Amino acid sequence: MDRKTYREAFDQIPFSAGFQERTANLLRQRARELEKENKMTHFSKTKKMAVSLAAAAALLVVSVSAALVWLTPSQVAERHNQPLLAQAFAGPDAISIDETVETGDFAVTLMGLVSGEDLDTLNPDPGNAHTYAVLSLRRLDGEPLENETFDFTRYTMTPLVAGYSPTAVNNWTLGASAHGHAESGVYYYLLDTESIEKFADRTVYMAFYEGGAPSSSIFTVAEDGTISFCGDFTGVQALFTLPLDPAKADPAAADAFVRDTGLEGWSNERTRTEDDFDVERRKTEDGEELILRPRTEGGEDLRFETAEGFAAYVEAEKARLREELEAGTLSQESYDRSVQDLEEALAGVEDGSLAAAILEDGGFFTTTAPTEGTRFQVEQGTVTAAVGAQG
Numbered sequence: 001m002d003r004k005t006y007r008e009a010f011d012q013i014p015f016s017a018g019f020q021e022r023t024a025n026l027l028r029q030r031a032r033e034l035e036k037e038n039k040m041t042h043f044s045k046t047k048k049m050a051v052s053l054a055a056a057a058a059l060l061v062v063s064v065s066a067a068l069v070w071l072t073p074s075q076v077a078e079r080h081n082q083p084l085l086a087q088a089f090a091g092p093d094a095i096s097i098d099e100t101v102e103t104g105d106f107a108v109t110l111m112g113l114v115s116g117e118d119l120d121t122l123n124p125d126p127g128n129a130h131t132y133a134v135l136s137l138r139r140l141d142g143e144p145l146e147n148e149t150f151d152f153t154r155y156t157m158t159p160l161v162a163g164y165s166p167t168a169v170n171n172w173t174l175g176a177s178a179h180g181h182a183e184s185g186v187y188y189y190l191l192d193t194e195s196i197e198k199f200a201d202r203t204v205y206m207a208f209y210e211g212g213a214p215s216s217s218i219f220t221v222a223e224d225g226t227i228s229f230c231g232d233f234t235g236v237q238a239l240f241t242l243p244l245d246p247a248k249a250d251p252a253a254a255d256a257f258v259r260d261t262g263l264e265g266w267s268n269e270r271t272r273t274e275d276d277f278d279v280e281r282r283k284t285e286d287g288e289e290l291i292l293r294p295r296t297e298g299g300e301d302l303r304f305e306t307a308e309g310f311a312a313y314v315e316a317e318k319a320r321l322r323e324e325l326e327a328g329t330l331s332q333e334s335y336d337r338s339v340q341d342l343e344e345a346l347a348g349v350e351d352g353s354l355a356a357a358i359l360e361d362g363g364f365f366t367t368t369a370p371t372e373g374t375r376f377q378v379e380q381g382t383v384t385a386a387v388g389a390q391g
Helices: 003-011 019-036 048-069 073-079 083-089 251-261 307-327 332-351
Strands: 095-103 106-117 129-139 155-161 177-183 186-194 204-210 219-221 227-229 237-241 277-284 287-294 354-358 364-368 374-377 385-389
Touching (some): 083 106, 106 237, 155 186, 227 237
Antiparallel strands (some): 129 186, 204 237, 277 287
Protein backbone atom coordinates (compact mmCIF):
# COMPACT_ATOMS: atom_id res chain seq x y z
CA MET A 1 0.00 0.00 0.00
CA ASP A 2 1.42 3.39 -0.95
CA ARG A 3 1.65 6.26 1.52
CA LYS A 4 -1.31 8.21 0.09
CA THR A 5 -3.65 5.19 0.15
CA TYR A 6 -2.51 4.37 3.67
CA ARG A 7 -3.27 7.90 4.86
CA GLU A 8 -6.73 7.86 3.25
CA ALA A 9 -7.52 4.50 4.84
CA PHE A 10 -6.30 5.67 8.24
CA ASP A 11 -8.40 8.83 8.02
CA GLN A 12 -11.55 6.67 7.69
CA ILE A 13 -11.03 5.06 11.13
CA PRO A 14 -13.39 6.64 13.71
CA PHE A 15 -11.64 7.67 16.92
CA SER A 16 -13.13 8.90 20.14
CA ALA A 17 -13.04 12.60 20.99
CA GLY A 18 -9.62 13.73 22.12
CA PHE A 19 -7.91 10.57 20.84
CA GLN A 20 -5.29 12.42 18.81
CA GLU A 21 -4.31 14.76 21.63
CA ARG A 22 -4.20 11.92 24.20
CA THR A 23 -2.12 9.72 21.91
CA ALA A 24 0.29 12.52 21.02
CA ASN A 25 0.81 13.27 24.72
CA LEU A 26 1.36 9.59 25.45
CA LEU A 27 3.93 9.30 22.66
CA ARG A 28 5.78 12.38 23.85
CA GLN A 29 5.82 11.03 27.42
CA ARG A 30 7.10 7.67 26.25
CA ALA A 31 9.80 9.35 24.14
CA ARG A 32 11.02 11.25 27.19
CA GLU A 33 11.09 8.02 29.21
CA LEU A 34 13.05 6.20 26.50
CA GLU A 35 15.64 8.97 26.43
CA LYS A 36 16.31 8.29 30.11
CA GLU A 37 16.66 4.51 29.64
CA ASN A 38 19.65 2.55 28.41
CA LYS A 39 20.02 2.92 24.63
CA MET A 40 20.56 -0.82 24.15
CA THR A 41 17.50 -3.04 23.81
CA HIS A 42 17.59 -6.55 25.35
CA PHE A 43 15.56 -9.42 23.89
CA SER A 44 14.65 -12.42 26.06
CA LYS A 45 14.44 -15.97 24.74
CA THR A 46 10.67 -16.27 25.18
CA LYS A 47 8.16 -17.72 22.76
CA LYS A 48 7.97 -16.32 19.25
CA MET A 49 4.34 -15.33 19.87
CA ALA A 50 5.42 -12.81 22.50
CA VAL A 51 7.95 -11.33 20.13
CA SER A 52 5.32 -11.11 17.39
CA LEU A 53 2.87 -9.37 19.71
CA ALA A 54 5.56 -6.90 20.77
CA ALA A 55 6.41 -6.23 17.13
CA ALA A 56 2.74 -5.69 16.31
CA ALA A 57 2.36 -3.28 19.22
CA ALA A 58 5.46 -1.38 18.13
CA LEU A 59 4.11 -1.19 14.57
CA LEU A 60 0.82 0.21 15.84
CA VAL A 61 2.60 2.91 17.85
CA VAL A 62 4.80 3.80 14.86
CA SER A 63 1.76 3.90 12.55
CA VAL A 64 -0.27 6.11 14.89
CA SER A 65 2.76 8.33 15.45
CA ALA A 66 3.31 8.76 11.70
CA ALA A 67 -0.34 9.54 11.14
CA LEU A 68 -0.23 12.23 13.81
CA VAL A 69 3.11 13.76 12.88
CA TRP A 70 2.48 14.19 9.13
CA LEU A 71 -0.27 16.55 8.12
CA THR A 72 -1.95 16.33 4.73
CA PRO A 73 -2.11 19.40 2.45
CA SER A 74 -5.80 19.64 3.34
CA GLN A 75 -4.95 19.75 7.05
CA VAL A 76 -2.28 22.39 6.44
CA ALA A 77 -4.91 24.55 4.76
CA GLU A 78 -7.21 24.00 7.74
CA ARG A 79 -4.47 25.17 10.10
CA HIS A 80 -4.47 28.46 8.17
CA ASN A 81 -8.26 28.83 8.44
CA GLN A 82 -8.88 28.07 4.76
CA PRO A 83 -11.84 25.67 4.64
CA LEU A 84 -12.49 26.03 0.90
CA LEU A 85 -8.85 25.42 0.11
CA ALA A 86 -8.85 22.40 2.45
CA GLN A 87 -11.78 20.97 0.49
CA ALA A 88 -9.95 21.59 -2.79
CA PHE A 89 -6.84 19.77 -1.56
CA ALA A 90 -9.06 16.81 -0.63
CA GLY A 91 -10.89 16.92 -3.97
CA PRO A 92 -10.33 15.28 -7.36
CA ASP A 93 -8.48 18.24 -8.91
CA ALA A 94 -5.66 18.20 -6.37
CA ILE A 95 -2.29 16.81 -7.48
CA SER A 96 -0.51 14.57 -4.97
CA ILE A 97 3.27 14.52 -5.34
CA ASP A 98 4.92 13.36 -2.07
CA GLU A 99 8.44 13.57 -3.49
CA THR A 100 11.35 14.06 -1.07
CA VAL A 101 14.85 15.46 -1.57
CA GLU A 102 17.49 15.26 1.16
CA THR A 103 19.67 18.35 1.12
CA GLY A 104 21.96 19.77 3.78
CA ASP A 105 20.42 19.05 7.18
CA PHE A 106 16.90 18.66 5.81
CA ALA A 107 14.47 16.37 4.06
CA VAL A 108 12.29 18.53 1.78
CA THR A 109 8.98 17.01 0.65
CA LEU A 110 6.72 18.59 -1.95
CA MET A 111 3.39 17.19 -0.82
CA GLY A 112 0.91 18.45 -3.38
CA LEU A 113 -0.80 21.34 -5.14
CA VAL A 114 -4.16 22.47 -6.40
CA SER A 115 -5.33 25.27 -8.70
CA GLY A 116 -8.66 27.03 -8.90
CA GLU A 117 -10.70 30.19 -8.43
CA ASP A 118 -12.20 31.62 -5.25
CA LEU A 119 -10.50 29.17 -2.88
CA ASP A 120 -8.97 31.75 -0.53
CA THR A 121 -11.42 33.08 2.06
CA LEU A 122 -8.86 35.33 3.76
CA ASN A 123 -7.41 37.03 0.67
CA PRO A 124 -10.09 36.70 -2.01
CA ASP A 125 -9.22 37.48 -5.61
CA PRO A 126 -12.58 36.96 -7.34
CA GLY A 127 -12.46 35.48 -10.81
CA ASN A 128 -8.69 34.93 -10.83
CA ALA A 129 -7.27 31.41 -10.58
CA HIS A 130 -4.48 30.72 -8.12
CA THR A 131 -2.17 27.78 -7.49
CA TYR A 132 -1.60 26.58 -3.94
CA ALA A 133 1.23 24.21 -2.98
CA VAL A 134 2.25 22.57 0.29
CA LEU A 135 5.79 21.59 1.19
CA SER A 136 7.11 20.05 4.39
CA LEU A 137 10.54 20.32 5.93
CA ARG A 138 12.12 18.15 8.62
CA ARG A 139 15.61 17.77 10.00
CA LEU A 140 17.50 14.59 9.13
CA ASP A 141 18.90 14.31 12.65
CA GLY A 142 15.39 14.16 14.09
CA GLU A 143 15.64 17.45 15.96
CA PRO A 144 12.19 19.06 15.84
CA LEU A 145 11.65 22.29 13.93
CA GLU A 146 9.79 24.92 15.95
CA ASN A 147 8.15 28.22 15.11
CA GLU A 148 10.27 30.08 17.64
CA THR A 149 13.63 28.92 16.30
CA PHE A 150 13.18 28.20 12.58
CA ASP A 151 13.90 31.24 10.37
CA PHE A 152 11.19 30.99 7.71
CA THR A 153 12.54 34.03 5.84
CA ARG A 154 15.92 32.43 5.03
CA TYR A 155 14.33 30.10 2.47
CA THR A 156 12.37 30.51 -0.74
CA MET A 157 9.75 28.24 -2.30
CA THR A 158 8.94 29.38 -5.83
CA PRO A 159 7.70 28.15 -9.21
CA LEU A 160 10.07 28.37 -12.19
CA VAL A 161 9.36 27.57 -15.85
CA ALA A 162 11.75 26.10 -18.41
CA GLY A 163 12.22 28.34 -21.43
CA TYR A 164 11.51 31.49 -19.43
CA SER A 165 14.00 33.46 -17.37
CA PRO A 166 13.95 32.62 -13.63
CA THR A 167 13.74 36.39 -13.08
CA ALA A 168 10.53 36.56 -15.14
CA VAL A 169 8.52 33.72 -13.57
CA ASN A 170 8.88 33.42 -9.81
CA ASN A 171 7.19 34.37 -6.53
CA TRP A 172 7.82 38.05 -7.05
CA THR A 173 6.31 38.33 -10.53
CA LEU A 174 3.48 35.92 -9.69
CA GLY A 175 2.39 38.01 -6.69
CA ALA A 176 2.94 35.09 -4.32
CA SER A 177 2.49 34.87 -0.59
CA ALA A 178 3.86 32.16 1.67
CA HIS A 179 2.72 30.99 5.08
CA GLY A 180 4.59 28.64 7.37
CA HIS A 181 4.12 26.89 10.68
CA ALA A 182 5.70 24.07 12.66
CA GLU A 183 3.73 21.18 14.07
CA SER A 184 5.04 18.04 15.78
CA GLY A 185 8.60 18.91 14.72
CA VAL A 186 7.78 19.34 11.01
CA TYR A 187 7.67 22.72 9.26
CA TYR A 188 5.01 23.27 6.61
CA TYR A 189 4.96 25.84 3.80
CA LEU A 190 1.71 26.90 2.14
CA LEU A 191 2.44 28.85 -1.04
CA ASP A 192 -0.18 30.89 -2.90
CA THR A 193 0.63 32.26 -6.38
CA GLU A 194 -1.13 33.41 -9.49
CA SER A 195 -2.12 30.24 -11.35
CA ILE A 196 0.80 28.50 -13.03
CA GLU A 197 -1.42 26.28 -15.20
CA LYS A 198 -0.95 28.64 -18.16
CA PHE A 199 2.66 27.36 -18.33
CA ALA A 200 1.60 23.69 -18.26
CA ASP A 201 2.82 22.90 -21.79
CA ARG A 202 6.36 23.55 -20.58
CA THR A 203 8.44 21.99 -17.81
CA VAL A 204 7.31 23.71 -14.64
CA TYR A 205 9.38 23.42 -11.47
CA MET A 206 8.86 24.08 -7.79
CA ALA A 207 12.15 25.16 -6.26
CA PHE A 208 13.00 25.32 -2.57
CA TYR A 209 16.31 26.80 -1.55
CA GLU A 210 18.24 28.86 0.92
CA GLY A 211 18.28 32.42 -0.36
CA GLY A 212 16.15 35.16 -1.89
CA ALA A 213 15.06 36.13 -5.39
CA PRO A 214 16.37 33.91 -8.23
CA SER A 215 19.73 35.03 -9.60
CA SER A 216 22.60 33.64 -11.64
CA SER A 217 24.39 32.92 -8.36
CA ILE A 218 21.68 30.35 -7.57
CA PHE A 219 20.36 29.08 -10.91
CA THR A 220 21.74 28.31 -14.33
CA VAL A 221 19.75 27.97 -17.57
CA ALA A 222 20.82 25.52 -20.27
CA GLU A 223 20.57 26.20 -24.01
CA ASP A 224 17.35 24.18 -24.20
CA GLY A 225 15.82 26.34 -21.46
CA THR A 226 15.96 23.79 -18.64
CA ILE A 227 16.74 25.23 -15.23
CA SER A 228 18.99 23.79 -12.53
CA PHE A 229 20.90 24.93 -9.48
CA CYS A 230 24.41 26.22 -10.07
CA GLY A 231 27.03 23.57 -9.45
CA ASP A 232 28.75 25.68 -6.81
CA PHE A 233 25.57 26.72 -5.01
CA THR A 234 26.00 25.21 -1.55
CA GLY A 235 22.78 26.22 0.17
CA VAL A 236 19.83 23.94 0.89
CA GLN A 237 18.26 23.15 -2.50
CA ALA A 238 15.50 21.02 -3.99
CA LEU A 239 13.99 21.22 -7.46
CA PHE A 240 10.76 19.35 -8.24
CA THR A 241 9.13 18.91 -11.65
CA LEU A 242 5.36 19.46 -11.47
CA PRO A 243 3.01 17.00 -13.23
CA LEU A 244 0.66 19.62 -14.69
CA ASP A 245 -1.93 18.88 -17.36
CA PRO A 246 -0.68 20.32 -20.71
CA ALA A 247 -4.31 20.66 -21.84
CA LYS A 248 -4.72 23.51 -19.33
CA ALA A 249 -1.87 25.55 -20.81
CA ASP A 250 -2.43 28.96 -22.34
CA PRO A 251 0.77 29.76 -24.30
CA ALA A 252 -0.47 33.19 -25.41
CA ALA A 253 -1.26 34.21 -21.83
CA ALA A 254 2.08 32.80 -20.66
CA ASP A 255 4.04 34.75 -23.27
CA ALA A 256 2.09 37.93 -22.47
CA PHE A 257 2.75 37.48 -18.75
CA VAL A 258 6.50 37.16 -19.28
CA ARG A 259 6.57 40.02 -21.76
CA ASP A 260 4.78 42.29 -19.27
CA THR A 261 7.41 41.67 -16.62
CA GLY A 262 10.09 43.18 -18.85
CA LEU A 263 12.46 40.55 -17.46
CA GLU A 264 12.74 38.10 -20.35
CA GLY A 265 16.53 38.27 -20.54
CA TRP A 266 18.82 35.94 -18.64
CA SER A 267 22.57 35.49 -18.47
CA ASN A 268 24.42 32.74 -16.62
CA GLU A 269 27.19 35.26 -16.07
CA ARG A 270 27.35 36.00 -12.37
CA THR A 271 25.97 39.28 -11.08
CA ARG A 272 26.86 40.35 -7.60
CA THR A 273 24.34 40.17 -4.78
CA GLU A 274 24.77 40.79 -1.09
CA ASP A 275 25.58 37.10 -0.60
CA ASP A 276 28.66 37.52 -2.81
CA PHE A 277 30.33 39.88 -0.36
CA ASP A 278 32.14 39.46 2.91
CA VAL A 279 31.27 41.96 5.61
CA GLU A 280 33.93 43.16 8.00
CA ARG A 281 33.08 45.28 11.03
CA ARG A 282 35.71 47.36 12.78
CA LYS A 283 35.41 49.25 16.04
CA THR A 284 36.05 52.97 15.83
CA GLU A 285 35.90 55.87 18.25
CA ASP A 286 32.47 56.75 16.89
CA GLY A 287 31.11 53.23 17.17
CA GLU A 288 31.69 50.84 14.26
CA GLU A 289 32.47 50.89 10.56
CA LEU A 290 31.25 48.42 8.01
CA ILE A 291 33.33 47.31 5.03
CA LEU A 292 31.96 45.21 2.21
CA ARG A 293 34.38 43.24 0.00
CA PRO A 294 33.58 41.02 -2.99
CA ARG A 295 34.39 37.36 -2.46
CA THR A 296 37.09 37.41 -5.12
CA GLU A 297 40.83 37.44 -4.71
CA GLY A 298 42.07 41.00 -4.49
CA GLY A 299 38.53 42.42 -4.47
CA GLU A 300 38.20 46.12 -3.73
CA ASP A 301 36.08 47.59 -0.96
CA LEU A 302 32.62 48.44 -2.27
CA ARG A 303 31.50 52.03 -2.11
CA PHE A 304 28.39 52.90 -0.12
CA GLU A 305 26.23 55.75 -1.33
CA THR A 306 25.37 58.86 0.61
CA ALA A 307 21.68 59.69 0.92
CA GLU A 308 22.12 62.35 -1.75
CA GLY A 309 23.99 60.03 -4.08
CA PHE A 310 21.45 57.24 -3.70
CA ALA A 311 18.58 59.70 -4.23
CA ALA A 312 20.13 60.67 -7.58
CA TYR A 313 20.44 56.99 -8.50
CA VAL A 314 16.78 56.41 -7.58
CA GLU A 315 15.59 59.31 -9.75
CA ALA A 316 17.64 58.02 -12.70
CA GLU A 317 16.21 54.52 -12.26
CA LYS A 318 12.65 55.83 -12.06
CA ALA A 319 13.19 57.78 -15.28
CA ARG A 320 14.52 54.64 -17.01
CA LEU A 321 11.54 52.62 -15.79
CA ARG A 322 9.11 55.29 -17.04
CA GLU A 323 10.67 55.03 -20.50
CA GLU A 324 10.16 51.26 -20.50
CA LEU A 325 6.58 51.70 -19.31
CA GLU A 326 5.80 54.19 -22.07
CA ALA A 327 7.47 51.97 -24.66
CA GLY A 328 5.26 49.06 -23.60
CA THR A 329 8.16 46.83 -22.53
CA LEU A 330 7.23 47.08 -18.83
CA SER A 331 3.80 46.54 -17.31
CA GLN A 332 2.20 49.07 -14.99
CA GLU A 333 2.26 46.51 -12.18
CA SER A 334 6.00 45.83 -12.58
CA TYR A 335 6.69 49.57 -12.82
CA ASP A 336 4.75 50.30 -9.62
CA ARG A 337 6.48 47.46 -7.78
CA SER A 338 9.96 48.56 -8.86
CA VAL A 339 9.32 52.20 -7.96
CA GLN A 340 8.01 51.14 -4.55
CA ASP A 341 11.17 49.09 -3.91
CA LEU A 342 13.35 52.05 -4.87
CA GLU A 343 11.44 54.50 -2.69
CA GLU A 344 11.46 52.16 0.32
CA ALA A 345 15.22 51.69 -0.04
CA LEU A 346 15.75 55.44 -0.30
CA ALA A 347 13.67 56.04 2.83
CA GLY A 348 15.86 53.55 4.71
CA VAL A 349 19.06 55.17 3.51
CA GLU A 350 17.77 58.63 4.46
CA ASP A 351 16.81 57.61 8.00
CA GLY A 352 20.03 55.62 8.46
CA SER A 353 18.46 52.20 8.96
CA LEU A 354 19.92 50.98 5.64
CA ALA A 355 23.13 51.41 3.69
CA ALA A 356 22.97 51.07 -0.09
CA ALA A 357 25.59 50.11 -2.66
CA ILE A 358 25.33 50.15 -6.45
CA LEU A 359 26.32 46.96 -8.24
CA GLU A 360 28.30 46.63 -11.45
CA ASP A 361 25.20 45.64 -13.46
CA GLY A 362 23.37 48.82 -12.46
CA GLY A 363 21.29 47.21 -9.75
CA PHE A 364 21.59 47.86 -6.06
CA PHE A 365 21.28 46.17 -2.73
CA THR A 366 20.86 47.35 0.82
CA THR A 367 22.16 46.08 4.13
CA THR A 368 20.59 46.75 7.51
CA ALA A 369 22.27 48.19 10.58
CA PRO A 370 24.15 45.44 12.44
CA THR A 371 22.68 46.10 15.87
CA GLU A 372 19.43 47.49 17.20
CA GLY A 373 19.50 51.20 17.92
CA THR A 374 22.28 52.06 15.46
CA ARG A 375 22.21 54.14 12.31
CA PHE A 376 24.49 54.26 9.28
CA GLN A 377 26.44 57.44 8.63
CA VAL A 378 27.93 57.47 5.14
CA GLU A 379 30.30 60.29 4.24
CA GLN A 380 31.25 61.50 0.77
CA GLY A 381 34.49 60.06 -0.58
CA THR A 382 34.66 57.04 1.74
CA VAL A 383 34.25 53.34 0.98
CA THR A 384 32.87 52.43 4.40
CA ALA A 385 29.69 53.08 6.29
CA ALA A 386 30.26 54.25 9.83
CA VAL A 387 27.73 53.05 12.38
CA GLY A 388 27.14 55.15 15.46
CA ALA A 389 24.58 55.20 18.26
CA GLN A 390 21.19 56.55 17.27
CA GLY A 391 20.56 60.13 18.17
